[in-house]
Amino acid sequence: MLRTVITAAVGLGLAAGCAPDSEAPVKVSVLARSSNGQYVPTQVELTTIEDVVGLKGTVGDLQGGARIVIDINDPALNNATEETVADVLLKKSGHDVKASYISQKDEKTGEDVLWPADFHSWNMVTSYYNLERANEYFRVVGNVKTADFEPVPKLYYFPEFIQAQSSKDPARDNAIFYPVLQSFMVLPFDQIQRAPLPLNAAVMAHEYSHLVFNRLAYATQSLPRSLSLWAQESPSMGANILKGLDEGLADYHAYGATCRSPSGCDPRFLASSFDGGPFSAVTDERDLSRGDRCMSALLYTNMLNQDLGGWSGAGNEYKLGTLLATALYQAGRSSGQEAVLQRAVVASYYDTTPATPGIFQLTELFLGDQTRFELAVALSPILTHITDLELKKAVCNEFIDHLQIPRGRLQELGVCPASATGGATCPNIFQ
Ligand SMILES: [Zn+2]
Structure with a gap:
């Protein structure tokens, strides 16, 4: 989810007669940020699309007109299993979207380019393109295998999404x-009056x-088994x-x-959607380029002592998350090894190698006792998947300073070199 907050069916007719050629690669125009930061029509090639009208391909499948209701008092939920719970929540499964295009010859290349013919078509084809870009990032930088992206996820476009415990009205702006x-x-x-979220490539990523x-x-x-089991306990440090x-x-x-x-590295990527509107504070709260963020005694205590409802209700997962993201951002940049670090982070999610277990393997190991999934342990897979010593030291220093993970604990775990001594930015919360 993009932030803590608690209709329209898209039935757009295709211009009569000429269904465009659907097979990838397809040249289309999307709304993308240019090098000067503005969203402008940009000619791109969709390389994974199978149906450019229904916007379905190997990275996603857009569906319009769905209705999804989460109501903890729905009696059908009591009898639901992991296999049937989706059917209980999905009150209307919706239908394939239909994007409309006008085909135009590109003056320079002489090739046909599809131009979306209305706002929703722009918004939908750009959504698909942004999924494709995110998929490419995780394949190329993250080294994720194609099989891990299966099954193909659906993207419910403008669904009626109702969270009955907070409001009877459909949620918006997320x-x-x-x-x-x-x-x-x-x-x-x-x-949101600026770039709609699906047009913001970073939001989709x-x-x-x-x-x-x-x-x-x-x-x-x-x-997720670890998360659901741990969330049933109070406090729920592991789930938090x-x-x-x-x-x-x-x-x-x-x-x-x-x-x-084309617009380049942007640690304030929420700005183009949120600035100047009611969520503008979120841009600064999540700005990864701020070097002065510190784990506070209050956030640390909440992490240990709150249950997941209290933790998430206060948006604390974003506060802890931003500390982590900022620490990684600083370490990657200072050592000039951002892509290397990004790949190591993805590699830390799942690893069956006994010496370097992934996050999933650690949660399985500590399923019966979430107090053992402390912050130092939870972050250790990231460190064990960094091979470059200077980069590892930079990440350790950030974790010791900005996340206030005791240096001695990281050394006990054998995940940080002795040369990592932290930094001088943040006050020690354990004194
Ligand atoms: Zn999120």
């Missing part, structure tokens, strides 16, 4: 990866990162930390994906 449905949701916008985290760190479980990792690493990879775009 983009969500929802593991129960193994699907994305892009909600209608209301108060953030959501795509949640998919990758689910596929690897949760081994594609729709109801998992949610913080998921959000923080989603922002870190969203930033990483911006580095491959």
Whole structure:
């Protein structure tokens, strides 16, 4: 999910007669940020598309007109199993979208380019393109295998999404990866007056990162076993930390994906959607380039003592996540090894090698006792998957200073070199 907050069916007719040639590669125009930061029509090639009208391909399948209701008082939920819970929540499964295009010859190349014919077509084809870009980041930089992206996720475009415990009205202004449905949701916008979330490539990369985290760190479980078991206990430190990792690493990879775009590395990637509107404070709260973020005694205590409801209700997973994302950002940049670090982070999600277990393997090991999944342990897979000593030392220093992980604990775990002594930015919260 992009932030803490708690209709339209898209039935667009295709211009009569001429269904465009659907097979990849297809040249289309999308709305993308140019080198000067503006969203402008940009000619791109979709390389994974199978149906350019229905916007379906190997990275996603757009569906319009869905209705999804999460109501903890729904009696049908009591009898639901992991296999049937999606059917209970999905009140209307929706239908294939239909994007409309006008085909135009490119003056320079003489090739046909599809131009979206209306706003929703622009928004939808750009959504698909942004999924494709995020997928490419995780394949090329993250080294994720193609098989890990299967099954192909659905993207519910402008669904009616109702969280009955907070409101009877459909939610708006958010983009969500929802593991129960193994699907994305892009909600209608209301108060966001700048770039709609699906046009913001970094926002879609953030959501795509949640998919990758689910596929690897949760081994594609729709109801992740570690998270659900641990969330039933109070306090729930292990669950709180998992949610913080998921959000923080989603922002870190969203930033990483911006580095491959024409507008370049952007640690304030929420700005083009949120600035000047009611969510503008979020841009600063999540700005990864701020070097002065510190774990506070209060956040640390909350991590240990809150249950997941209290932790998430206060948005604490984003606070912990931003500390982690900022620490990784600083370490990667200072050592000039950002892509190397991004790849190591993805490698830490799932690893059956006994000497370097992944996050999933550690959660399985400590399933019966989440107090053993402390922050130092939860972050150790990231460190054990960094081979370069200077980079490892830089990440250790950030963790010791900004996340206040005791240096001695990291050395006990054998994941940091003795030369890592921390930094001088943050006050010691244990004194
Ligand atoms: Zn998120």
